[in-house]
Amino acid sequence: MATVSSPVRVRFAPSPTGFLHVGSGHSALANWLVARQTGGEFLLRIEDTDAERNRPELVDNVLEMLQWLGLQWDGTPVHQSERGALYADAAASLERAGATYHCDCTGEAVQARNKAAGGKPGYDGFCRDRGLEAGPGRAVRFRTPDEGRTGWTDLVRGEVSFANEDLEDFVVVRGNGAPMFLLANAFDDADMGITHVIRGEDHVNGTPKYLLLVDALGLARPTAFAHMPLLVNEGRKKLSKRRDDVSMADYRARGYLPEAMVNYLALLGWGPADGVEVRPVEEIVERYRLEDVNASPAFFDQKKLSFVNAEHIRALSSAAFQERARPFLTRGDPAAEALASLATEVQERVRTLTEVEPMIEFLVVEEPTMDEASWAKAITKGKAVPEMLDASIARLEALDPEAWVPERIQEAIGRAAIDAGLVNAEGGPQLSKAQGPVRVAISGRTVGPPLWESITVLGRARTLARLRHTRGRLG
RNA sequence: GCCCCCAUCGUCCAGCGGCCUAGGACGCCUCCCUUUCAAGGAGGUAACACGGGUUCGAAUCCCGUUGGGGGUGCCA
Numbered sequence: 001m002a003t004v005s006s007p008v009r010v011r012f013a014p015s016p017t018g019f020l021h022v023g024s025g026h027s028a029l030a031n032w033l034v035a036r037q038t039g040g041e042f043l044l045r046i047e048d049t050d051a052e053r054n055r056p057e058l059v060d061n062v063l064e065m066l067q068w069l070g071l072q073w074d075g076t077p078v079h080q081s082e083r084g085a086l087y088a089d090a091a092a093s094l095e096r097a098g099a100t101y102h103c104d105c106t107g108e109a110v111q112a113r114n115k116a117a118g119g120k121p122g123y124d125g126f127c128r129d130r131g132l133e134a135g136p137g138r139a140v141r142f143r144t145p146d147e148g149r150t151g152w153t154d155l156v157r158g159e160v161s162f163a164n165e166d167l168e169d170f171v172v173v174r175g176n177g178a179p180m181f182l183l184a185n186a187f188d189d190a191d192m193g194i195t196h197v198i199r200g201e202d203h204v205n206g207t208p209k210y211l212l213l214v215d216a217l218g219l220a221r222p223t224a225f226a227h228m229p230l231l232v233n234e235g236r237k238k239l240s241k242r243r244d245d246v247s248m249a250d251y252r253a254r255g256y257l258p259e260a261m262v263n264y265l266a267l268l269g270w271g272p273a274d275g276v277e278v279r280p281v282e283e284i285v286e287r288y289r290l291e292d293v294n295a296s297p298a299f300f301d302q303k304k305l306s307f308v309n310a311e312h313i314r315a316l317s318s319a320a321f322q323e324r325a326r327p328f329l330t331r332g333d334p335a336a337e338a339l340a341s342l343a344t345e346v347q348e349r350v351r352t353l354t355e356v357e358p359m360i361e362f363l364v365v366e367e368p369t370m371d372e373a374s375w376a377k378a379i380t381k382g383k384a385v386p387e388m389l390d391a392s393i394a395r396l397e398a399l400d401p402e403a404w405v406p407e408r409i410q411e412a413i414g415r416a417a418i419d420a421g422l423v424n425a426e427g428g429p430q431l432s433k434a435q436g437p438v439r440v441a442i443s444g445r446t447v448g449p450p451l452w453e454s455i456t457v458l459g460r461a462r463t464l465a466r467l468r469h470t471r472g473r474l475g
Numbered sequence: 476g477c478c479c480c481c482a483u484c485g486u487c488c489a490g491c492g493g494c495c496u497a498g499g500a501c502g503c504c505u506c507c508c509u510u511u512c513a514a515g516g517a518g519g520u521a522a523c524a525c526g527g528g529u530u531c532g533a534a535u536c537c538c539g540u541u542g543g544g545g546g547u548g549c550c551a
Contacts, residue, residue, distance in 0.1 A: 013551090014551090121476085122477085137549095140549095141549090157480070157481090160479075166479095168547085170548095171548085175549055178549085180548095180551090181551050184551095185551085201481090202546070204479060205478070205547070227480085269488090270488080271489065272488090277488080294487095295480070295481060296482065297545090298488095301486055301501070303501065304501045310514095314514080348513060349512065359512095413510080431509090431511095435510045438510095445511090446511060447511055447513085
């Protein structure tokens with residue numbers, strides 16, 4: 001299959017009926033990648049011809065999410081709602097060419113006839129030859145050919161074609177005068193000079209009608225189409241707003257990095273030849289090939305997304321990591337300062353930015369929130385817990401306040417372990433056992449950043465107070 | 476129902492007629508490292524849906540079957 005090389009002119013055409021969804025993001029990304037790669041243009045068109053469903057405020061969400069992802073579009077977004085006259089002209093030209101007719105059938109009437117005729121869906125052509133004039137409430141239908149085939153070369157699917165006899169006479173203008181999706185969509189693509197139509201697989205069935213319309217309008221067909229694989233859930237069903245986690249804004253709120261989202265989305269349906277999956281977007285722009293995109297549906301795997309996100313988090317400089325985490329710190333500046341003191345340790349341990357704060361929270365709050373499971377594991381079921389806490393208090397207290405550094409603290413805890421009888425075969429301290437009660441006492445949890453560093457940052461007074469408090473609870 | 480599409484490990488991707496006793500990644504499991512958890516290192520688990528062709532040779536090409544998905548609106 002030919003490679004897309006000369007500059008393309010592509011578009012992302014969302015309908016503002018919902019928040020930007022990871023599936024639309026996937027299609028938008030494919031368009032953007034190809035535009036950037038070929039030095040072409042990535043245009044935006046808001047398909048808001050349905051005044052009743054249209055929610056203008058959702059346009060903001062779509063634009064904001066595209067910007068968040070870094071998918072900057074070229075020029076000003078086109079709004080179909082402002083182009084009614086153009087569609088009316090197109091419809092008039094269709095009528096002059098005899099390509100359309102007026103229809104006054106109601107949906108119920110069509111259904112009833114279909115049922116009587118054996119239950120096949122679609123319009124039956126009832127008004128085709130009735131010669132109805134235009135009139136209020138009357139829709140305009142396109143007269144599809146009765147024979148022949150309509151097809152195209154799809155960059156991801158190869159040759160695709162439909163028998164014209166299977167294509168019903170579809171509506172191009174509604175009874176209220178509003179243009180239908182297919183008319184506005186096909187007309188605009190030609191009018192905007194779109195060379196490559198890249199969109200989801202759910203548009204495959206509408207493509208022959210689109211093509212018939214473009215031809216009847218005397219406009220040029222796009223150079224190529226590419227129907228991207230659908231993104232599916234664990235049940236292998238198309239991702240849906242109702243049952244799946246698909247809102248791009250939610251992923252942002254849950255601490256995913258836009259570069260990780262873009263990286264992961266690019267991996268759905270495609271993979272770089274060198275096998276390096278996690279990489280900067282510029283490298284994906286260079287390597288992406290529409291012709292190599294798979295036609296089969298891809299499962300949107302949040303576990304892998306998390307892995308990719310963790311990799312991108314670790315790739316950040318410490319300063320950048322702290323800056324990116326800042327909006328997720330609900331406890332403000334104190335939390336930011338706490339993070340600064342343990343940044344590299346935390347950065348290596350989180351998969352999303354929302355996991356940052358819980359890891360340093362013990363440094364910010366008065367008293368750490370005690371995790372019940374951790375208490376049960378390290379305190380209730382721990383070995384020589386009272387002894388270990390007593391010894392830690394004694395050893396840490398004896399430590400020169402000037403020497404409150406990780407190395408000295410490790411030594412002190414090591415001695416405390418030996419005092420408490422937590423020794424290994426060589427007579428050394430059994431640190432893995434010894435650190436449990438201390439960690440829970442100071443942070444409330446069994447997992448967290450390295451202990452010696454945590455104690456160093458917590459400070460002498462607070463560390464001793466928390467150890468004593470926990471010791472006190474044991475009686 | 477009809478039309479269209481899809482079919483390699485649980486998942487994503489590689490494979491485009493011999494290099495495949497099928498490779499990488501996520502996940503899961505084991506071990507190492509280790510103050511917890513991560514990270515890192517070493518292993519392991521696991522797939523060409525089925526049946527016919529074509530060919531000296533098929534995961535790769537063709538046909539069929541089965542399975543899955545999408546569409547089937549005066550929504551986009």
